Amino acid sequence: MIDATTLLLVVSTLRLATPLALAAMGELVAERAGVLNVGIEGMMLTGALAAFATGTATGSVALGCLAGAAAGVAMAALFALFVLRRGADPIVSGTALNVFALGLTGVVFRSLSPPGSGLERAPQMAELAPGLNLYVFVVLALVAGVALFLDRTRAGLSLRAVGERAEAAHVQGVAVLRVRWAAVLFGGACAGLAGSSLVLWISDTFVEGMTSGRGFIALALVLFGGYRPLRILAGALLFGAATALQYRLQAAGSAIPYNLLLMTPYLLTLLVLAVFAGRVRAPADLARPFSARE
Amino acid sequence: MNHARALAQPVVAAVVALAASAVLLAAIGADPLAAFAALASGAFGDGVALENTIVRMGPLLLVGLGVALSFRCGIWNIGGEGQLYMGALAATALVTRGFGADAGAVSLPLALAVGTGAGALWAGIAAALRVRRGVSEVLSTILLNFIAVLAVAWAVHGPLQEATLSYPQSDAFPEAARLAVLPGLRRVHAGLLLAAVLPIAVWLLIFRSAAGLRLRAVGLSPDAARYARVSPERETTRVLVISGALAGLAGALEVCGVTGRLFENLASGYGFTAVAVALLARLNPLGVLPAAFFFAALASGSGAMQRVAAVPSVAVQVIEALVIFFSVSFALPKSRAT
Numbered sequence: 001m002i003d004a005t006t007l008l009l010v011v012s013t014l015r016l017a018t019p020l021a022l023a024a025m026g027e028l029v030a031e032r033a034g035v036l037n038v039g040i041e042g043m044m045l046t047g048a049l050a051a052f053a054t055g056t057a058t059g060s061v062a063l064g065c066l067a068g069a070a071a072g073v074a075m076a077a078l079f080a081l082f083v084l085r086r087g088a089d090p091i092v093s094g095t096a097l098n099v100f101a102l103g104l105t106g107v108v109f110r111s112l113s114p115p116g117s118g119l120e121r122a123p124q125m126a127e128l129a130p131g132l133n134l135y136v137f138v139v140l141a142l143v144a145g146v147a148l149f150l151d152r153t154r155a156g157l158s159l160r161a162v163g164e165r166a167e168a169a170h171v172q173g174v175a176v177l178r179v180r181w182a183a184v185l186f187g188g189a190c191a192g193l194a195g196s197s198l199v200l201w202i203s204d205t206f207v208e209g210m211t212s213g214r215g216f217i218a219l220a221l222v223l224f225g226g227y228r229p230l231r232i233l234a235g236a237l238l239f240g241a242a243t244a245l246q247y248r249l250q251a252a253g254s255a256i257p258y259n260l261l262l263m264t265p266y267l268l269t270l271l272v273l274a275v276f277a278g279r280v281r282a283p284a285d286l287a288r289p290f291s292a293r294e
Numbered sequence: 295m296n297h298a299r300a301l302a303q304p305v306v307a308a309v310v311a312l313a314a315s316a317v318l319l320a321a322i323g324a325d326p327l328a329a330f331a332a333l334a335s336g337a338f339g340d341g342v343a344l345e346n347t348i349v350r351m352g353p354l355l356l357v358g359l360g361v362a363l364s365f366r367c368g369i370w371n372i373g374g375e376g377q378l379y380m381g382a383l384a385a386t387a388l389v390t391r392g393f394g395a396d397a398g399a400v401s402l403p404l405a406l407a408v409g410t411g412a413g414a415l416w417a418g419i420a421a422a423l424r425v426r427r428g429v430s431e432v433l434s435t436i437l438l439n440f441i442a443v444l445a446v447a448w449a450v451h452g453p454l455q456e457a458t459l460s461y462p463q464s465d466a467f468p469e470a471a472r473l474a475v476l477p478g479l480r481r482v483h484a485g486l487l488l489a490a491v492l493p494i495a496v497w498l499l500i501f502r503s504a505a506g507l508r509l510r511a512v513g514l515s516p517d518a519a520r521y522a523r524v525s526p527e528r529e530t531t532r533v534l535v536i537s538g539a540l541a542g543l544a545g546a547l548e549v550c551g552v553t554g555r556l557f558e559n560l561a562s563g564y565g566f567t568a569v570a571v572a573l574l575a576r577l578n579p580l581g582v583l584p585a586a587f588f589f590a591a592l593a594s595g596s597g598a599m600q601r602v603a604a605v606p607s608v609a610v611q612v613i614e615a616l617v618i619f620f621s622v623s624f625a626l627p628k629s630r631a632t
Binding site (some may be wrong): 038088089099100106107108110201219220263266277 | 372429433541613619
């Protein structure tokens with residue numbers, strides 16, 4: 001029989017792993033198509049605000065989720081416009097997107113709820129059992145779907161070809177840029193959905209900068225998982241568990257100051273990167289611009 | 295590229311970014327002209343406002359210089375904020391716990407040196423991770439930002455908290471460990487003179503020294519550089535450590551020259567603004583001066599914009615991001631993606 005503490009840990013692990021797994025799956029698809037998207041943090045944050053605004057205005061969780069994903073797609077389109085259309089550096093553009101999202105969500109949030117107007121609560125995604133709701137099933141479906149898509153479908157093969165050898169794929173008749181656009185927009189939808197889960201499940205309100213690095217942890221998880229969906233899911237669960245444990249220690253009044261406990265996910269990410277980054281083979285054409293005119 | 299175009303492009307980028315932000319401001323129901331007028335008067339409406347802008351310029355200038363330098367080498371140091379925080383933390387630890395009431399003539403230079411060293415070390419972690427373990431500095435420097443901000447929060451709630459334990463902040467620095475305000479001025483401190491000279495030093499380093507040639511060679515093509523017996527690993531480490539040192543110095547100057555103590559949110563967002571500074575300057579160390587002034591004006595005018603025109607001060611970040619977007623729409627060197 002599982003005792004109450006363990007159950008709580010499992011529940012909060014599932015909750016904390018969900019946004020990471022969602023965002024990482026989107027990043028995985030973008031990277032396998034050869035696009036390094038450093039802007040997922042910003043896409044998540046925008047998705048969180050859109051979910052909050054729509055959720056509070058309509059009272060509908062479903063509309064909140066949709067708005068979150070749509071906002072992620074819109075930000076991804078902006079990113080793609082600069083990186084794929086203009087050939088701008090993905091790292092610079094992604095960084096700009098993150099700053100843009102911080103500023104934009106700050107402005108919009110403050111004009112939605114001016115200081116002193118009282119906190120509005122977003123509607124919450126219902127749980128079938130503690131820690132289990134639609135988000136968890138979406139994650140599972142996404143992991144299975146992405147794995148099958150990449151390994152078992154012709155379109156998945158084309159997408160991987162675009163990431164490994166864009167020139168060769170182009171010669172074979174694959175529309176490289178179109179595939180990359182689709183992959184980036186899909187990644188944006190996943191990141192936006194991940195952001196919505198922060199507001200509609202994990203916390204019930206929006207806080208400026210509330211993603212607090214989850215987008216970057218998701219980026220690291222893709223490396224940690226060696227570009228494989230199942231391993232990325234395992235990594236997300238590991239991170240969820242570590243963060244849950246850290247919160248548990250805080251609540252239990254640990255002797256370790258809470259600011260040091262809060263470092264756990266970032267230190268763990270650095271550690272994971274130090275161990276795995278050098279061993280993983282990234283898609284060969286990752287972050288290389290492609291132009292059909294050349 | 296000729297000089298006229300090199301000068302015109304950043305101006306065009308800034309103007310287009312401001313115009314785009316005006317559209318966004320109008321979209322949320324604000325009056326863009328009133329907002330910009332309030333911003334301008336808050337940034338340089340009178341002597342005090344102008345001094346505030348110049349004081350804000352210091353850290354942006356130094357961190358932006360570091361970003362420009364590292365990006366010349368194809369290295370993407372986004373960790374200026376963390377390096378600045380570690381510089382401020384180390385300088386504060388030395389001044390309030392090392393010297394305390396015994397602060398004397400050597401305290402100030404030592405505090406600046408220790409802050410500089412701490413920033414260099416913090417960036418050195420990212421360098422070691424990149425060179426030895428193949429970890430992209432984009433991720434490591436961002437993660438180190440979060441850790442540094444939490445380290446400062448821990449310090450001011452714990453070992454470095456003021457003696458009265460009233461607020462989460464350090465004790466105030468003794469007079470001997472503070473940078474003097476320049477004669478006839480109210481806020482502009484002596485450290486800003488140092489900050490104003492460093493762009494020239496970095497320009498000479500990049501464009502007039504053998505070391506600068508090596509790091510630019512690595513930025514253009516690591517493989518070709520290796521062929522010419524220049525080690526990309528060594529240049530990567532060097533460039534990250536120097537840019538971290540500049541950010542660490544910025545942190546030490548903030549606590550010794552501006553705030554006189556350490557607290558949370560000392561300079562949040564400076565790391566990203568510095569990226570905008572470096573890009574608007576087109577990675578030219580001399581261009582960092584006007585670019586830092588531009589962003590310092592935005593930052594110091596944002597408070598007035600919020601008060602007078604009721605536009606949230608975070609709107610400035612939107613302008614920053616747009617400047618980066620429009621700057622990268624013109625040709626810029628590519629980062630060495632891992």
